[in-house]
Amino acid sequence: xxxxxxxxxxVLAASVVGLSVxxxxxxxxxxxxxxxxxxxxxxxxxxxSAAFRPDRRSGVAVFLVLLKLLLVLAFIYxxxxxxxxxxxxxAVGATSLPMAIVFDVCYLEWSTRRSRALS
Numbered sequence: 001x002x003x004x005x006x007x008x009x010x011v012l013a014a015s016v017v018g019l020s021v022x023x024x025x026x027x028x029x030x031x032x033x034x035x036x037x038x039x040x041x042x043x044x045x046x047x048x049s050a051a052f053r054p055d056r057r058s059g060v061a062v063f064l065v066l067l068k069l070l071l072v073l074a075f076i077y078x079x080x081x082x083x084x085x086x087x088x089x090x091a092v093g094a095t096s097l098p099m100a101i102v103f104d105v106c107y108l109e110w111s112t113r114r115s116r117a118l119s
Contacts, residue, residue: 007100007107008038015092026086033093036075041097043068 012034019025047064050057079085 003107004041004097004100004104005038007103008034008096011096011099011103012093015096019089019092025089025092027089028084029086029089030093032075032085033090034096035093036071037094037097039071040068043071 012031015030016027019027019030043064047061047068050064051061075085075090079087079090
């Protein structure tokens with residue numbers, strides 16, 4: 001989770017700078033989108049880990065999946081019922097996780113090719 005979270009932080013930082021330069025959108029909503037996505041991924045990772053452990057903690061896995069669902073529903077409620085979350089800024093923040101995953105894969109591919117070339 002570490003490298004992807006690092007890449008996501010870089011993507012969010014670049015997005016915040018771009019948003020500040022453009023003077024449009026909401027930094028809070030942008031960061032909220034990124035936080036929701038990484039929190040959802042972390043909860044999913046823990047749930048799958050708990051479900052596939054040798055001692056099978058299925059109750060913990062179900063709780064974590066329900067917590068993830070509750071988190072997503074809370075953000076949806078805030079987005080539709082209040083003006084706290086700006087939808088476009090939130091969407092940009094939410095896309096930071098897929099971008100971070102792509103950046104991580106590209107970096108791993110580049111470093112693998114580089115190490116093979118040096119060998």
